[in-house]
Amino acid sequence: MADINFSSPTLSPELRAAEPSAAAGEPLRWDIIELLFFAYRDFVGDADHELEAFGFGRAHHRVMHFVTRYPGLKVADLLDVLRITKQSLGRVLKQLLDEDYIVQKTGNNDRRQRLLFATPKGEALVAKLAGLQTARIDRALEQVGPAGAEKVRQFLRAMIDRDDPDKVLEAIFRTPAAAAKE
Amino acid sequence: MADINFSSPTLSPELRAAEPSAAAGEPLRWDIIELLFFAYRDFVGDADHELEAFGFGRAHHRVMHFVTRYPGLKVADLLDVLRITKQSLGRVLKQLLDEDYIVQKTGNNDRRQRLLFATPKGEALVAKLAGLQTARIDRALEQVGPAGAEKVRQFLRAMIDRDDPDKVLEAIFRTPAAAAKE
DNA sequence: AATTTATGTCAGCCATATTGACGTTTCTGC
DNA sequence: GCAGAAACGTCAATATGGCTGACATAAATT
Numbered sequence: 031m032a033d034i035n036f037s038s039p040t041l042s043p044e045l046r047a048a049e050p051s052a053a054a055g056e057p058l059r060w061d062i063i064e065l066l067f068f069a070y071r072d073f074v075g076d077a078d079h080e081l082e083a084f085g086f087g088r089a090h091h092r093v094m095h096f097v098t099r100y101p102g103l104k105v106a107d108l109l110d111v112l113r114i115t116k117q118s119l120g121r122v123l124k125q126l127l128d129e130d131y132i133v134q135k136t137g138n139n140d141r142r143q144r145l146l147f148a149t150p151k152g153e154a155l156v157a158k159l160a161g162l163q164t165a166r167i168d169r170a171l172e173q174v175g176p177a178g179a180e181k182v183r184q185f186l187r188a189m190i191d192r193d194d195p196d197k198v199l200e201a202i203f204r205t206p207a208a209a210a211k212e
Numbered sequence: 213m214a215d216i217n218f219s220s221p222t223l224s225p226e227l228r229a230a231e232p233s234a235a236a237g238e239p240l241r242w243d244i245i246e247l248l249f250f251a252y253r254d255f256v257g258d259a260d261h262e263l264e265a266f267g268f269g270r271a272h273h274r275v276m277h278f279v280t281r282y283p284g285l286k287v288a289d290l291l292d293v294l295r296i297t298k299q300s301l302g303r304v305l306k307q308l309l310d311e312d313y314i315v316q317k318t319g320n321n322d323r324r325q326r327l328l329f330a331t332p333k334g335e336a337l338v339a340k341l342a343g344l345q346t347a348r349i350d351r352a353l354e355q356v357g358p359a360g361a362e363k364v365r366q367f368l369r370a371m372i373d374r375d376d377p378d379k380v381l382e383a384i385f386r387t388p389a390a391a392a393k394e
Numbered sequence: 395a396a397t398t399t400a401t402g403t404c405a406g407c408c409a410t411a412t413t414g415a416c417g418t419t420t421c422t423g424c
Numbered sequence: 425g426c427a428g429a430a431a432c433g434t435c436a437a438t439a440t441g442g443c444t445g446a447c448a449t450a451a452a453t454t
Contacts (some may be wrong), residue, residue: 037334045282045284045285045289045379045380045382045383046282046383047281047282047383047384047387048281048282048283050280050281050335050338051337054345056346057346058339058342058343058346059342059345059349059350059353060281060342060345061365061384061387062349062353062364062365062368063277063342063345063346063349064281064380064384065365065368065369065372065384066252066255066368067274068368068371068372068381068384069369069371069372070248071295071370072254072371072372072373073248073371075295075373078235080380082302087439087440087441088440088441089442090441092249098232099229099230099232099246099451100227100228100229100230101225101230103227104398104400104401105400105401105402106399106401107227112325113253113440113441114441114442114443115444116400116402116403117402117403117404117442117443117444117445118441118442118443120401120403121440122441124402126449129323137400138347140399140400140451140452141450141451141452142399142400142450142451142452143400143401143451144400144401144402148232149214152230156232156353157232157240157402160240160241160242160245161238161240163245164238164239164240164241167241167244167245167371168241169370170367170368170370170371171228171241171244171324171367172370173367173369173370174363174366174367174370177363178360178363178366178367179423181356181359181363181364182244182363182367182398183243183247183365184355184360184363185224185353185355185356185357185360186244186247186248186250186251186352186353187247187251187352188352188354188355188356189250189254189255189256189348189349189352189357190247190250190251190379191254191257197227198227198246199250200227200314201227201228201229202229202243202246202247202250205229205243232395249444269409269410270409270410271410271411286431286432287431287432287433288430288431288432292399296410296411296412297412297413298431298432298433299411299412299413299433299434299435300410300411300412302432302433302434303409303410304409304410306433313402319431322421322430322431323419323420323421324418324419324420324421324430324431324432325420325431325432326431326433369439395454396435396454397452397453397454398451398452398453398454399450399451399452399453400447400448400449400450400451400452401445401448401451402446402447402448402449402450403447403448403449404431404445404446404448405444405445405446406443406444406445407441407442407443407444408441408442408443408444409441409442409443410439410440410441410442411438411439411440411441412437412438412439412440413436413437413438413439414435414436414437415434415435415436416433416434416435417433417434417435418430418431418432418434419430419431419432419433420429420430420431420432421428421429421430421431422427422428422429422430423426423427423428423429424425424426424427424428
């Protein structure tokens, strides 16, 4: 491996963030970008750890979460939410069905549909994982107070694409809190 | 595939969020949990789209980002930040070196170290991706005002694990804004 | 009756992560 | 100066979770 050596090494003993040299343009939100990265990394880390014990991964969690929260979700809806293909969903969903975390029910309006429901076993897992994440969120919201919490919600809502929302997003944005500052 | 049919189908025409039946315990932060999921999904989606044109994935972006922002980052530091193994980093890093997005420089205090630096080409890519994400963040921050923006930063900071922070996190939490409400 | 929709499935591929083992260079402690 | 540890690179094998393409079936729609 070729070693590229520059004129003067200029070793920084203290690591410091540097605006990349193209700092001439509009200011970039480096702080928020990185905070989001770390916050999300640790946020999902809570669940990841616990999931190992069940032999599941993040994919299983996402499926379980949305099925539990939105009972009767169709397969197609789930695909929209997760933004994956049905083949990808297939493997994960099959495991969750086999291991009795989720059950399917034929739609009665449209018998082609397979509506998805969490079993008590599935709900328990989702609640456990949500508990871990809630602890972290509560701790963080305490720092900003109730008014701050509402600002955080507004911010997160505004970060989400609203064009062509999936069924779940529609439900989320139809919620009372959404009407607040729309 | 066995079809499990229940007593009464009870089809919901409008999808509605349901507290899983174990709602007896402490309240769970379903709203924030889901907002974080969707916000992050769309946030990283901005970059993902652009990366395809370069034949890169998210892994490349993460590496490029931190190397650009923290010039002289050691390989070991990067592993801490990204929470991956050196083998995983290896392939991605090799590509970025080969394609001249990143250069290595032997540490002069410790010649075992390979300090990482972005090339102008690399910086340009990172700035472009950060620009996309900044547009989204700016749009969202407008909704909450300057005071709200500070609340959002406080919230995100508080979401991050502080025990055993890596070098980059230390730098982030050493920043002036961090001192504000510590 | 023909077509479209919702779903499932088979086969293969790719990206990104893992563990374990091993080698080299260089620093550190004795 | 030497032993050992540290920082890195790399080989091999494996797992997960994505992907595309093709095809099948049942049920709804036209």
